[in-house]
Amino acid sequence: MCSPDKEFKKFPEQIQYLMESFEDLPDPRQNRGKRHRLVDVVLLALLAMMSDQDDAEGFEEWGQFNEKWLRQFLELPYGIPSQDTFLRVFSMLDRKEFQRCFQSWVSQLKSTVSQGHIAIDGKTLRGSADKVSGEKAIHMVSAWLSNSGLVLGQMSTDVKSNEITAIPRLLELIDIRDCTVTIDAMGCQRNIAKTIIENGADYVLAVKDNQAGLREEIAHVFNAALSPEPVAADMAQPPEITEHTSTDAGHGRIETRTAWLCQDVSWIDSAEKWPGLSGLGMIQREREDKALGFFN
Numbered sequence: 547m548c549s550p551d552k553e554f555k556k557f558p559e560q561i562q563y564l565m566e567s568f569e570d571l572p573d574p575r576q577n578r579g580k581r582h583r584l585v586d587v588v589l590l591a592l593l594a595m596m597s598d599q600d601d602a603e604g605f606e607e608w609g610q611f612n613e614k615w616l617r618q619f620l621e622l623p624y625g626i627p628s629q630d631t632f633l634r635v636f637s638m639l640d641r642k643e644f645q646r647c648f649q650s651w652v653s654q655l656k657s658t659v660s661q662g663h664i665a666i667d668g669k670t671l672r673g674s675a676d677k678v679s680g681e682k683a684i685h686m687v688s689a690w691l692s693n694s695g696l697v698l699g700q701m702s703t704d705v706k707s708n709e710i711t712a713i714p715r716l717l718e719l720i721d722i723r724d725c726t727v728t729i730d731a732m733g734c735q736r737n738i739a740k741t742i743i744e745n746g747a748d749y750v751l752a753v754k755d756n757q758a759g760l761r762e763e764i765a766h767v768f769n770a771a772l773s774p775e776p777v778a779a780d781m782a783q784p785p786e787i788t789e790h791t792s793t794d795a796g797h798g799r800i801e802t803r804t805a806w807l808c809q810d811v812s813w814i815d816s817a818e819k820w821p822g823l824s825g826l827g828m829i830q831r832e833r834e835d836k837a838l839g840f841f842n
Contacts, residue, residue, distance in 0.1 A: 561619055564589055567651035574638040581624045587635050589620060590627065602629035649719060652698055663692040664722055664747070666729045668709045687712045689720055709733065714741045722747040731756055736820055743822035750827070760816060767813045768806060768828045785810045800834045 565585060573584040593616075594608040609616060609626035616622065627635075668687045687709050690697045698720040703712045709732050717727070717738070723746035729738065731754035742749045753761045771784045791804045808826045811817040 563654040564592065564651055565619065567654065568647045571647045572640060572643050574640065575635070582627045582631060582635075583621055583623075584635070586620045586622055587627050587631060590616065591632055591636070602632040605629065605632050649699065652696070652720075662725060664689055664698065664720075664725045664727045665692050666713060666716070666727060666733060668703070668712075668732065685709075687716055689716055691725075710735055710738075713738055717741050717745060726750060734760075739823070740821045748822070748824075760814070763814050763816065764826050764828070767808055767826060771808065772806070785813050798835060802832045802834075804830045804832075 568585050568588050571584060571588065573580075575584070590609050591605050594605040597608060599605055599608045606626060606629045613622070613626055616626075666687065666689050668685060670685045685703045685708070686700050687703060688697060688700045699716055701712045701716045701719075703709060713729065713733050714737060718741065722742065726748045727742050728750045729752070731752040734751040734753055734757050739749055739751065753764060755761065767785055768787070771787045785808050788807045788809075789804065790807075791802065793800065793802045795801075806828045809824065811823050811826060814823075814826065817823050
């Protein structure tokens, strides 16, 4: 059985953040016959899940194994709750209120880790579709801190195309200040860029054929700057470009990535339509598969 003691005793403020965030979670139970504090039940379950327990039976066993450590910050007047208690309590909780408390904890926890890169991405959950009932697969849009793996928030959508409307709502729910937000081509929308800038963050958005005009303008800039031929007639002087190359080897292949950056956005006619636009980038990837030899 896994113990969290060595991990959490290094960061006692994380336990405090967790308790403060769930102290005002509404208790749906009647007072008569109630034995365990709601915050004790919820915190014990969350800590158990962080220690790889994924069901009510595991929560109870993990709690019994770590009871001495848990009593440092939980009251537990009647000992460790039973698995039936965990099941009953979580089936009664208001989901929106629980999400509010959980989001409050994540926001506080985020302040203890270094600011950096927030990745926004959408994934369809395998096996979530039900052909018998006609239920479509669940598509989730998630935001996480890439340097720590901390998920900051999630939002479900009916289909992938609805990411365009889900992403701004997700960004409004989380604290993105002082971070750089990256989104794939689906999120390359002016209103999304505006939301990111207004919330105190920067963005890196992939540009593909869904923004054909912008893609063509960017390609024109880099083609003119990198071409060995004389500069295009509409460019008196080619834009200044910086270049960086990196190479990684592994899994039987060698991948070389070359990135070019242009920080002069005046070359883009539509630049003023994109809030906060400060640079243009292009990445080229080359992959070489290494031959495998077998000897006996």
